[in-house]
Amino acid sequence: MLERVLLVAVAAGLSVAWLLTYDASPSGEADFNVFYQAALHWREPYAPESTVGLPAWMQNGRSPFAYPPTFLLLALPFTLLPYFTAYVVWAVGSFALFVLAASFLNLRAAWLLALSPFALLLAIGFGAPVTYQPLLYGLMTGQTAFWTGAGLIGAGLLLEKRPAWAGALLAIVACLKPTAALVAPLILWGRWRGLTAAVLTGLGLVLASLALGPHLWLEWIAAARAFKGGVLQLQPAAVFDHVLWQVALVALGGWFAWRERNLAGLLVGGVLCAPYLMPYDLAALTALGVSRIGRQPQHWALAAFGAALVVGLVGNAVSVLIGCVAVVLWFGLTELRRTGDGQGRAVGDRA
Incomplete structure (x- = not known):
């Protein structure tokens, strides 16, 4: 228990120290800025107006936000904070949660995960080639991968003994980023308590998102179809x-x-x-x-x-x-x- 507390503290501390020196200003390129602006404009997150606070290269007449309305339920509370503070809380909090979840797979391996992004940054500083290591890239962009990753790992750990909790976690992941849980129905099939929990959790989150406006779901479908990702695609x-x-x-x-x-x-x-x-x-x-x-x-x-x-x-x-x-x-x-x-x-x- 104490080692896990120390692990999370080290991961959070290193993240904060690095983010304080990283250019994640509103004029920067952090993906978190897309989430923040969409949440600020939650009434019309898929409209071009939601790009007002984004860098000029992102303002191309359409919003780069292509997440479902249920994602806004996570992002909205962060708009209560100034941009940079929200960015740090988002990145550090999600990374610490991810490392904590990974520690239940293998505690020693979790230390490697926690330290690897910063070791690579040092190596790059001494002339090593730039790398797109998943954890480092996730921290740099302020993406959702640590939230969804923690949910996926937690679901995997709970599948056998707590299938209902596993199903609920997979539903949350799907409501944040549907492509992260594409095969979840196959994993849950036959684990009926897990599948039931997933359906009920998903429906609950969808119903909660309707408070933001039912029209957002139709707009999301259009935005998802029009979305064009970056050049570095690994699928x-x-x-x-x-x-x-x-x-x-x-x-x-x-x-x-x-x-x-x-x-x-x-x-x-x-x-x-x-x-x-x-x-x-x-x-x-x-x-x-x-x-x-x-x-x-x-x-x-x-x-x-x-x-x-x-x-x-x-x-x-x-x-x-x-x-x-x-x-x-x-x-x-x-x-x-x-x-x-x-x-x-x-x-x-x-x-």
Whole structure:
């Protein structure tokens, strides 16, 4: 318990120290500014008027905000604070929560996660190449990945013993960023308490968001269709621009999620199915992979992928595809070996 408190304190302290020197002013490029401006203009967050406080390069006649109205329920309280204070609270709070969740996967690995962004910053300062390591990129942009990552990890940890809580967490993640929980129904299917909790939690959040204006849901659909992401997209679907390739990836990701029905299935399957993926979206997968370093042979591919992610070696869609396919194949090969040896799948082997 005390070590976890120290871990969270160190993660928060290092984050604050760095953010105080980082240019995250309203004229900067932090993605958090998009969330902040949308929440300030919550009556019309998808209208061009919501870009007034954004940098000039973002003011192109449409709002870059493409999150569902339920996301505003999280963002609105931060508008009570001045921009920079809100940015620091958002980034530090979400990062500390993410590190805390990861500590329940593997406490020692969580220390690596907490320190890695700042070690990379030092390395970059001494001339190392710029890296798009998921945790560092998430801190720099003030993105949602730590909120959703903490929710995904928490859901994975609670699936077996507390399925209702797991379902509720997955619903919250989906209401913040739907693409982060694409395979959640496959994970929850058959865990009826979890599925029921997810449906009820999701409906509750949707109903709460109606207080902001029912029209926002129609506007969100239009905004999501018109959204064009950044140039650094890592989804495996970007490797080949063909519908058959995308269908094959969805089939593979869905099959793996259904077969594993655990945190590995949720994260790896979700990445394979993702229509849009940025480096910070791999934060939870980084945590899971790093937590499996030194574990059973079944997890070697996952551990190797996590190690590559945490040191910033994964920077394009091809490398993400290779990592995910390697995990799927390795899980399958080790399961075949167990079956051939007459062994069942051990409960402790489930990632």
